[in-house]
Structures are given as structure tokens and as C-alpha cells.
Amino acid sequence: MNIPSIGLGTFRLKGQQVIDSVRAGLEVGYRHIDTAQIYENEADIGLALADSAVPRRELFITTKIWTGNLAADKLLPSLKDSLRKLRKEQVDMALIHWPAPQDALPVAEYMAALLEAKEQGLTRLIGVSNFTIAHLERAIAAVGAPNIASNQIEIHPFLQNRKVVDFAKSKGIGLTAYMPLAYGKALDEPLIQEIAARHKATAAQVALAWLLQQGFAVIPSSTRRENLQGNLAARALHLPDEDMAAIATLDRNERLANPDFAPAWD
Incomplete structure (x- = not known):
């Protein structure tokens, strides 16, 4: 199974909120669930998945290794703990969530440990983030x-x-877009609203379709069933070249996820 083009993001969702979001997402057709150790919601997601009638083979579950667990002796035990919380023997993809802050640990150390996790069958695919x-x-x-x-x-x-997109593509590495709606800012953008009106679509569908047509996987987040359904419908929207080009002019290097431990961005 390849990475599904649309996944359900769960950042900032905890407790009953994330349980309800995942349950509704699975009911309307999501099969890719994205979580992370630092989100502190893996156990809640595990509960929602356990209650679902969706067969395991149809699910694609991603989690991410937190920076505190990157050391060679911590990474595998932390992933096993994630699997226990998720109630799964294997995730479909395990990512390094962020490079080690200040590069205190060499990339080779935690990537080798992540590859070992794949070889042990703890995860089907491995990758990176940020x-x-x-x-x-x-x-x-x-x-x-x-x-x-x-x-x-x-x-x-x-x-x-x-820059990062072009480099990753040149190496055959897939890209997953997080915060694809810019925390809702994309929905208020007049250009996107105008394109949406022409296509009888929502602004969210236009923003997501723009990403999907570039070959990215996307992981929007929502707690509302109608938004979950609407986002999933973005797969059926095709934007002509002129709309794609118009949205491309909105780039202003506006980064929303930029914690103090972030790397020096390209």
C-alpha cells in the first residue's frame, strides 16, 4: 500500500475529541491516520481504531518519534510503546518528527535505529519530518x-x-504536506475563495486539490464530520493550469510551525 493521498491529521486533538474525530473520519472514508508521540493521543487513537470495523489491512497508520527518543537506545523502545498505545503490532510508517535539536545527535544514528525498527517489523515504511x-x-x-x-x-x-520539495522529488522521496490549510488561513484567502466559487467547491477543497495535483499527500485535521467529508472530496476536484499557477503566486514564506528547536530552514 502506498501512502494514501489524504490522511487525517490529529495534532492538538486529545481525549474524546480525537476519538470522535478518528471515528467520524473512518466512517466517512479516511484510511490514513497520522499521529505522533508528542501529541499524547496515541492511546485514544488506539481506542478509536479498536472500536472500528475497518480491517487492519485497509488502514494506514503513521506515528512520529519525538526528539527525546532519538538516541539509538531509546528509539525502538519508544516505538514499541507507541504500538502498545495504538494496539497494533506494526505501524505503516514511522517518521523522525524533527531532526535532533542543534544536531546534538548525528542523523546517521537515529536513521540507523529507525531502519532497524523497519527490519524488525515494527513499521512497514520509514521516513522523516521537518x-x-x-x-x-x-x-x-x-x-x-x-x-x-x-x-x-x-x-x-x-x-x-x-527548495526542499524539489530536492526530495529529485531523490524520489515522497512529500506529505502538514498544515495544508495554514490553520484555516487558506480558507479566508480571496483568490482561493474566488476559484472555489467558480468550481462550486469549498476553499478547503481548492487548497487541498492544489496540493494533491502536485503529488503531495495531505493530512488536514478537523473535528466536524461535514468538514471531514468535504476535505476527502478534494480528490475529485481538478484545477486547470491557470488556477494552479494563480495559487502558486500566494507564496510568502509564511511558516506557522517554527519552534525554538527547529533547524535552520532552507
Whole structure:
């Protein structure tokens, strides 16, 4: 199974809120659920998945290794803990959530540990998140580009991350766009609203279709069933070249996820 083009993001969702979101998402057709150790919701997601009638073979579950668990002796035990919480013997993709802060640990160390997790069957695919070109180069040197299924990075109309996108594509590494709606800012953008009106679509569908047509996977988040359904319908929307080009002009390097431990961005 390849990475499904639309997944359900669960950042900032906890407790009953994430349980309800995942349950509704599965009911309307989502099969890719994206979580992370730092979200502190893996156990809640595990509960929602356990209650679902969707067969395991149809699900694609992604989790991410937190920076505190990157050391060679911590990564595998932390992933096993994630699996226990998710109530699964294997995830479909395990990502390094962020490069080690200040590069205190070499990329080769945690990528080798992540590859070991794959070899042990704890995860089917491995990848990275928030990696710069320099970090990608080190990861490729450590485990080879074919072993890196995705780089999950912030991509939306206002931050198009073209240098990293072009580099990853040149190496055959997939890209997953997080915050694809820029925390809702894309929905208020007049250009996107105007394109949406012409296509009788929602602004969210236009923003997501713009990403999907570039070959990215997307992981929008929502707690409302109608939004979950609407986002999923973005797969059926095709934007003509002139709309794609118009949205591309919105790039203003507006980064929303930029914690103090973030790497020096490209």
C-alpha cells in the first residue's frame, strides 16, 4: 500500500475529541491516520481504531518519534510503546518528527535505529519530518533514499517550501504536506475563495486539490464530520493550469510551525 493521498491529521486533538474525530473520519472514508508521540493521543487513537470495523489491512497508520527518543537506545523502545498505545503490532510508517535539536545527535544514528525498527517489523515504511536539504542528504547517506518513504513538512499556499520539495522529488522521496490549510488561513484567502466559487467547491477543497495535483499527500485535521467529508472530496476536484499557477503566486514564506528547536530552514 502506498501512502494514501489524504490522511487525517490529529495534532492538538486529545481525549474524546480525537476519538470522535478518528471515528467520524473512518466512517466517512479516511484510511490514513497520522499521529505522533508528542501529541499524547496515541492511546485514544488506539481506542478509536479498536472500536472500528475497518480491517487492519485497509488502514494506514503513521506515528512520529519525538526528539527525546532519538538516541539509538531509546528509539525502538519508544516505538514499541507507541504500538502498545495504538494496539497494533506494526505501524505503516514511522517518521523522525524533527531532526535532533542543534544536531546534538548525528542523523546517521537515529536513521540507523529507525531502519532497524523497519527490519524488525515494527513499521512497514520509514521516513522523516521537518528535514532540511542538509538533513535529507545525511539521511540518504545513512539509509539510502529508497528507504525514506516521505518527508512530512509544512506546505500550504503561503509556504510552498520549493527548495526542499524539489530536492526530495529529485531523490524520489515522497512529500506529505502538514498544515495544508495554514490553520484555516487558506480558507479566508480571496483568490482561493474566488476559484472555489467558480468550481462550486469549498476553499478547503481548492487548497487541498492544489496540493494533491502536485503529488503531495495531505493530512488536514478537523473535528466536524461535514468538514471531514468535504476535505476527502478534494480528490475529485481538478484545477486547470491557470488556477494552479494563480495559487502558486500566494507564496510568502509564511511558516506557522517554527519552534525554538527547529533547524535552520532552507
